[in-house]
Amino acid sequence: MTVASRSLDIADPIGYASMSKPGLSRQVVEQISHYKLEPEWMRGARLRALEIFQRKSLPSWGGELSNIDFTKIHYSLRPTDKVAQSWDDVPAEIRNTYNKIGIPEAEQKYLGGVMAQYESEAVYHSLQKSLEKQGVIFLDMDTGLKKFPELVKQYFGTVIPAGDNMFSALNTAVWSGGSFVYIPKGVHVDIPLQAYFRINAPNAGQFERTLIIADEGSYVHYVEGCTAPVYRADSLHSAVVEIIVKRGARVRYTTVQNWSKNVYNLVTKRAFVYEDATMEWVDGNLGSKLTMKYPSVYLLGRGAKGDVLSIAFAGNGQHQDAGGKAIHGAPDTTSTIISKSISKERGRTSYRGLVQVPKGMTGCKSSVVCDALLLDETSRSDTYPTMDIRESNVTIAHEASVGKIGEEQLFYLQSRGIKDQEARSLIVQGFIEPIAKELPLEYAVELNRLIRMEMEGSVG
Amino acid sequence: MSLIVRNVHVTVEGKPILRGVSLQVQAGEVHALMGPNGSGKSTLANALMGHPRYGITEGSVEVDGKNITALPADERAQAGLFLSFQYPVEIPGVSVQNFLRTAWRSLHSGQLDHKAFSTRLQKAVADLQIEPTFVKRAVNEGFSGGEKKRLEMLQLAVLQPKYAILDETDSGLDVDALKVVAQGVQAARAAGIGILLITHYSRILEFVAPDHVHVLTNGRITQSGGKDLAYDIERVGYAAVQPQP
Numbered sequence: 097m098t099v100a101s102r103s104l105d106i107a108d109p110i111g112y113a114s115m116s117k118p119g120l121s122r123q124v125v126e127q128i129s130h131y132k133l134e135p136e137w138m139r140g141a142r143l144r145a146l147e148i149f150q151r152k153s154l155p156s157w158g159g160e161l162s163n164i165d166f167t168k169i170h171y172s173l174r175p176t177d178k179v180a181q182s183w184d185d186v187p188a189e190i191r192n193t194y195n196k197i198g199i200p201e202a203e204q205k206y207l208g209g210v211m212a213q214y215e216s217e218a219v220y221h222s223l224q225k226s227l228e229k230q231g232v233i234f235l236d237m238d239t240g241l242k243k244f245p246e247l248v249k250q251y252f253g254t255v256i257p258a259g260d261n262m263f264s265a266l267n268t269a270v271w272s273g274g275s276f277v278y279i280p281k282g283v284h285v286d287i288p289l290q291a292y293f294r295i296n297a298p299n300a301g302q303f304e305r306t307l308i309i310a311d312e313g314s315y316v317h318y319v320e321g322c323t324a325p326v327y328r329a330d331s332l333h334s335a336v337v338e339i340i341v342k343r344g345a346r347v348r349y350t351t352v353q354n355w356s357k358n359v360y361n362l363v364t365k366r367a368f369v370y371e372d373a374t375m376e377w378v379d380g381n382l383g384s385k386l387t388m389k390y391p392s393v394y395l396l397g398r399g400a401k402g403d404v405l406s407i408a409f410a411g412n413g414q415h416q417d418a419g420g421k422a423i424h425g426a427p428d429t430t431s432t433i434i435s436k437s438i439s440k441e442r443g444r445t446s447y448r449g450l451v452q453v454p455k456g457m458t459g460c461k462s463s464v465v466c467d468a469l470l471l472d473e474t475s476r477s478d479t480y481p482t483m484d485i486r487e488s489n490v491t492i493a494h495e496a497s498v499g500k501i502g503e504e505q506l507f508y509l510q511s512r513g514i515k516d517q518e519a520r521s522l523i524v525q526g527f528i529e530p531i532a533k534e535l536p537l538e539y540a541v542e543l544n545r546l547i548r549m550e551m552e553g554s555v556g
Numbered sequence: 557m558s559l560i561v562r563n564v565h566v567t568v569e570g571k572p573i574l575r576g577v578s579l580q581v582q583a584g585e586v587h588a589l590m591g592p593n594g595s596g597k598s599t600l601a602n603a604l605m606g607h608p609r610y611g612i613t614e615g616s617v618e619v620d621g622k623n624i625t626a627l628p629a630d631e632r633a634q635a636g637l638f639l640s641f642q643y644p645v646e647i648p649g650v651s652v653q654n655f656l657r658t659a660w661r662s663l664h665s666g667q668l669d670h671k672a673f674s675t676r677l678q679k680a681v682a683d684l685q686i687e688p689t690f691v692k693r694a695v696n697e698g699f700s701g702g703e704k705k706r707l708e709m710l711q712l713a714v715l716q717p718k719y720a721i722l723d724e725t726d727s728g729l730d731v732d733a734l735k736v737v738a739q740g741v742q743a744a745r746a747a748g749i750g751i752l753l754i755t756h757y758s759r760i761l762e763f764v765a766p767d768h769v770h771v772l773t774n775g776r777i778t779q780s781g782g783k784d785l786a787y788d789i790e791r792v793g794y795a796a797v798q799p800q801p
Contacts (some may be wrong), residue, residue, distance in 0.1 A: 512663075
């Protein structure tokens with residue numbers, strides 16, 4: 097347990113408005129859809145996805161998934177009856193939780209609109225007037241479906257179909273919450289759109305669903321940060337994030353994940369990137385028992401560009417299986433994957449990546465760099481890079497390194513009065529700096545703080 | 557007030573390298589330690605600073621009356637000792653400024669007086685004619701030899717130890733780098749810092765006039781004298797200045 101999670105590892109005594117029984121069935125899925133008053137097509141999509149889920153088996157690669165007991169997971173939770181309109185409407189218990197993780201300050205300073213997901217449903221949502229005037233839609237997914245059913249129908253499941261993998265099927269069947277974002281043509285959203293997520297019930301499955309559509313020439317930075325309290329029973333977080341980046345648009349999606357160390361974090365994130373558009377995934381994974389997440393870019397128009405930057409930290413009992421995928425589906429497309437991982441005390445990190453360039457996709461460029469830092473003899477790091485390059489007129493670079501903190505580096509820092517532990521922290525901070533500098537300032541500070549706490553030996 | 561090295565013996569990987577070195581450096585003095593290759597000069601620098609692989613097996617080191625022989629490197633630094641490295645290491649991703657700030661805080665019982673720190677840093681940057689962007693670069697990453705020396709001297713000027721050991725054993729320094737080191741030494745001497753300047757060649761002594769010169773041979777100081785000793789070495793070589801057995 098970390099100091100970070102310790103102070104947050106307190107379950108709030110919440111009177112759940114209703115709480116369905118654990119386990120998954122056709123009836124549960126129908127209940128969810130019925131309760132949300134969804135259109136028929138969504139109900140149908142959920143039920144078809146359930147069938148797919150029931151047919152699929154766990155992936156044979158990645159991390160250890162066999163301990164997940166799908167029959168013990170709650171598939172729907174409702175902390176409050178309706179979405180709150182302003183901060184004051186948010187129940188006191190929930191506000192207390194957010195106070196602990198510092199959201200009100202962040203709100204004052206930075207937030208354009210906050211979508212705080214507490215349990216399975218968004219309870220708080222505020223959207224700055226200027227965003228509304230620009231025609232930007234920033235809603236929780238349930239409300240998005242109610243207000244813009246046609247827009248949701250047009251794109252939902254088009255980037256990540258239910259059948260993509262077992263967990264995208266599960267998510268499609270039981271999804272609740274998440275964000276729905278639409279940025280109109282040519283609109284640049286100056287402030288990052290932020291969402292906070294939190295699991296707070298035993299066996300609470302979190303299946304949020306996010307859909308972001310950036311219309312031609314637009315720009316948005318979406319930021320997602322997570323923290324979760326610890327429970328004895330294993331917890332599952334299985335989100336799906338679909339992003340459509342149209343011609344000339346740019347989307348950056350930043351995540352700092354600090355789930356408690358019993359959470360299975362199995363997330364499918366993918367973006368379709370069209371002509372001259374840019375998609376950037378910035379992904380920090382600190383918490384969870386097992387994370388399997390490979391943000392992907394499908395470069396579908398000439399000149400499209402995709403970046404995946406990821407940091408993973410694995411301590412005792414943790415496995416971070418992370419990486420990225422770049423599919424070059426058009427000529428003259430560019431991808432960059434940079435992965436930095438740190439393992440400590442039997443912690444395990446894996447880089448798993450795919451770069452695919454089919455025949456005929458000339459002029460593509462791809463660069464993959466994965467660096468691992470091992471903090472002691474018991475930690476572990478593996479690299480599984482797959483390069484499927486069928487075209488010769490391309491530029492492909494791949495570098496991988498595994499390192500340890502050098503004795504000479506430590507001595508150099510210590511000779512300036514810096515204590516051993518602080519010297520190690522400093523070296524680790526430097527190691528992740530190329531990615532940390534891409535984070536919004538408060539996230540970078542938080543990331544450094546969390547890593548420092550992990551380094552201080554409180555894990556155990 | 558002095559750095560006292562008393563009969564220091566050092567063994568590296570089972571092999572005795574230093575066999576009873578004694579020295580006394582007063583505040584504000586510059587001592588040059590010279591010697592042929594393999595005489596143990598760099599070993600002395602590392603052992604005095606507390607490198608874990610250069611254990612002192614016999615003898616003692618004192619800083620202003622405090623015995624630091626058994627202390628780890630960071631506590632030796634706290635006591636007022638500084639080592640300018642022959643080959644400073646890269647710390648990727650850690651800016652010079654962040655590094656200096658962290659070191660400063662460590663040397664001031666965990667306290668960081670922002671104003672005092674930035675005043676000192678700005679003065680040192682100006683004195684050493686360092687580009688302001690220099691402090692934003694990662695420590696030694698991609699630095700030229702001269703830039704690395706400049707950073708060592710910047711650290712010396714900002715951190716203001718009581719005694720500094722400068723390991724300049726390598727002959728590879730170009731004239732610019734030599735001048736940087738010389739300038740750093742002059743400023744440190746003026747600030748009352750005692751200096752042990754370790755070098756193979758007397759070239760650097762053209763820029764820095766030492767108060768005392770010692771010759772290290774086979775792990776022992778075999779000769780001590782004034783700066784003329786350095787000129788003799790330059791002229792006739794180490795062998796000729798050695799007392800005949």
